[in-house]
Amino acid sequence: MSYTSHADLGGQLGHGGVFAQHPPEAEGELWHAAWEPRVLALTLAMGAAGAWNIDQSRAARETLPDYTGMSYYRVWLAGLQRLLLARGLVGTDELAAGHALHPALPLPRLLAAAEVAAALAKGSPTNRPTTRAPRFALGDRVRTSALQPDHHTRLPAYARNQTGTVERRHGTHVFADANAQGLGEQAQWLYTVVLRGTDLWPECTDPTLRVSVDAWESYLQPDPVSAGAPGKTRSGKAP
Amino acid sequence: MSHDPDHDHAHHHGDAHGHDAHSELGEMDLRVRALETVLTEKGYIDPAALDVLIDTYQTRIGPRNGARVVARAWADASFCDWLLRDATAAIASMGYTGRQGEHMVALANTPDQHHLVVCTLCSCYPWPVLGLPPTWYKSAPYRSRAVRDPRGVLADFGVLLPEATAIRVCDSTAEVRYLVIPQRPPATDGWDEARLADLVTRDSMIGTGLALDPAAAPGAAPASAPVTAPVTAPAAAPGSAP
Numbered sequence: 285m286s287y288t289s290h291a292d293l294g295g296q297l298g299h300g301g302v303f304a305q306h307p308p309e310a311e312g313e314l315w316h317a318a319w320e321p322r323v324l325a326l327t328l329a330m331g332a333a334g335a336w337n338i339d340q341s342r343a344a345r346e347t348l349p350d351y352t353g354m355s356y357y358r359v360w361l362a363g364l365q366r367l368l369l370a371r372g373l374v375g376t377d378e379l380a381a382g383h384a385l386h387p388a389l390p391l392p393r394l395l396a397a398a399e400v401a402a403a404l405a406k407g408s409p410t411n412r413p414t415t416r417a418p419r420f421a422l423g424d425r426v427r428t429s430a431l432q433p434d435h436h437t438r439l440p441a442y443a444r445n446q447t448g449t450v451e452r453r454h455g456t457h458v459f460a461d462a463n464a465q466g467l468g469e470q471a472q473w474l475y476t477v478v479l480r481g482t483d484l485w486p487e488c489t490d491p492t493l494r495v496s497v498d499a500w501e502s503y504l505q506p507d508p509v510s511a512g513a514p515g516k517t518r519s520g521k522a523p
Numbered sequence: 524m525s526h527d528p529d530h531d532h533a534h535h536h537g538d539a540h541g542h543d544a545h546s547e548l549g550e551m552d553l554r555v556r557a558l559e560t561v562l563t564e565k566g567y568i569d570p571a572a573l574d575v576l577i578d579t580y581q582t583r584i585g586p587r588n589g590a591r592v593v594a595r596a597w598a599d600a601s602f603c604d605w606l607l608r609d610a611t612a613a614i615a616s617m618g619y620t621g622r623q624g625e626h627m628v629a630l631a632n633t634p635d636q637h638h639l640v641v642c643t644l645c646s647c648y649p650w651p652v653l654g655l656p657p658t659w660y661k662s663a664p665y666r667s668r669a670v671r672d673p674r675g676v677l678a679d680f681g682v683l684l685p686e687a688t689a690i691r692v693c694d695s696t697a698e699v700r701y702l703v704i705p706q707r708p709p710a711t712d713g714w715d716e717a718r719l720a721d722l723v724t725r726d727s728m729i730g731t732g733l734a735l736d737p738a739a740a741p742g743a744a745p746a747s748a749p750v751t752a753p754v755t756a757p758a759a760a761p762g763s764a765p
Contacts, residue, residue, distance in 0.1 A: 294643030294694065296667040302679040306658040311586050311725045314655055319555040324580070325573035326559060326657070328622075333567055344646055356646065356661045361555065374561050382557035384564035397571035404579060407621035410698040438696045440643050442670065453625065454699055474697055481690075485671050493690035494671045498697035 287434045295442040295485065320357040326359050332403055334392030336367050339464035342438035344370075372485035404450035409411050412471035414456040418501070420475060424450045427506040428499065429476065439503045442484055443477075443495075447507045451496065452476035475500040585654030588619045589702060590723035592652055593734075594716040596629075597707045607631060609701065611710065614652060624700050625649035630693065631704045632730065637688050638703050639677070639730035641669035642695040649700035653728060670694055680731045703727065705734040 430445035481493025726732030
């Protein structure tokens with residue numbers, strides 16, 4: 285294994301109360317230092333330049349060794365610098381000097397001030413047309429992959445090797461795992477899969493708890509145990 | 524309340540003019556400025572675009588957008604049906620579209636079913652309707668616990684739900700973004716959308732809070748105040764003022 289995400293936090297114990305580290309923030313209280321909005325804007329502007337995709341951006345952040353020790357905008361800054369350095373768009377000598385020392389490389393786009401509103405309003409939809417039929421129907425029982433892949437993935441560790449029920453179908457979407465590796469979009473059907481709290485957590489005694497994840501088709505297999513079992517509904521409702 | 528100059532989270536209400544006392548943060552200012560200068564000199568960014576981006580999320584795109592969507596859903600049953608059926612289109616009809624909200628799903632909270640939204644893998648959040656996420660939403664305690672102990676998380680927000688209310692935690696693991704429609708408070712019949720929207724807090728649209736109850740909190744309650752739950756937490760003193 286060479287790929288390690290430090291951002292897969294679901295179910296980890298020991299992080300304390302929600303407000304133990306950060307006091308509640310009022311609506312509109314967005315920044316805690318003057319540099320934070322600049323990092324946000326730099327990240328958005330460079331994302332729009334087209335030198336990487338959002339999945340590569342997430343991969344660059346989640347593999348930062350000190351991910352959990354950094355504030356969120358420090359993570360964003362470190363991730364942005366990493367993406368720029370890896371592509372030779374900037375050099376460490378330039379970051380140290382605070383000035384350009386080498387010629388610029390060509391980029392697909394430049395986000396101009398006048399284009400910001402339209403670019404944000406358009407966004408980057410990830411749904412793609414398909415002629416492939418979906419493998420699963422609403423209400424189907426499925427088992428999630430047990431594999432810990434050696435690359436960026438969007439199936440959280442806590443949700444691996446679990447049985448659940450397909451609740452929604454979202455069409456076919458750019459497959460994050462492939463897109464993050466620069467292997468193209470490889471769009472797949474995307475499903476909301478509902479898991480039971482009592483299956484996920486040994487200490488869970490809340491019979492009402494359900495946790496859903498949005499899972500691409502290749503994360504899922506038909507559940508061999510419960511797929512044909514009597515009494516399993518196919519109504520599309522939560523189990 | 525006195526200001527603590529050593530506080531790690533100096534508050535910058537909507538502006539970008541910091542007053543960081545820490546040398547460490549001064550170093551961050553220099554690092555970010557250096558990067559911005561390099562990217563500008565290389566022609567990778569339009570520095571004026573940075574200011575437009577920041578201004579957009581400070582003044583135009585924030586949780587008041589989502590509050591208007593929820594208020595319309597409360598006031599207009601056919602809009603609510605549309606929102607639950609095709610949230611992306613219904614929300615777009617109010618002009619809220621795009622980045623980090625390209626694929627929307629709306630979830631209605633009811634006495635029987637409460638929804639809570641998290642992104643355990645990063646910080647996915649429906650920007651067009653809620654703006655930028657608060658720090659707690661992006662931090663390890665919320666992201667780790669929301670899927671495992673959501674009632675404990677809700678207790679941190681001062682919300683205690685009846686045991687019979689089922690809890691659904693939606694982990695935003697792909698590019699679908701979730702907007703919670705909180706329960707409409709009682710005694711708001713006939714209110715217009717603008718008045719209803721004032722009851723809709725950011726946290727109520729994440730599922731970590733409830734809509735403000737005008738009967739329980741007469742007058743203008745601050746949006747950041749803990750929200751009264753249907754069942755009052757035992758730890759809270761009866762009748763205690765916010």
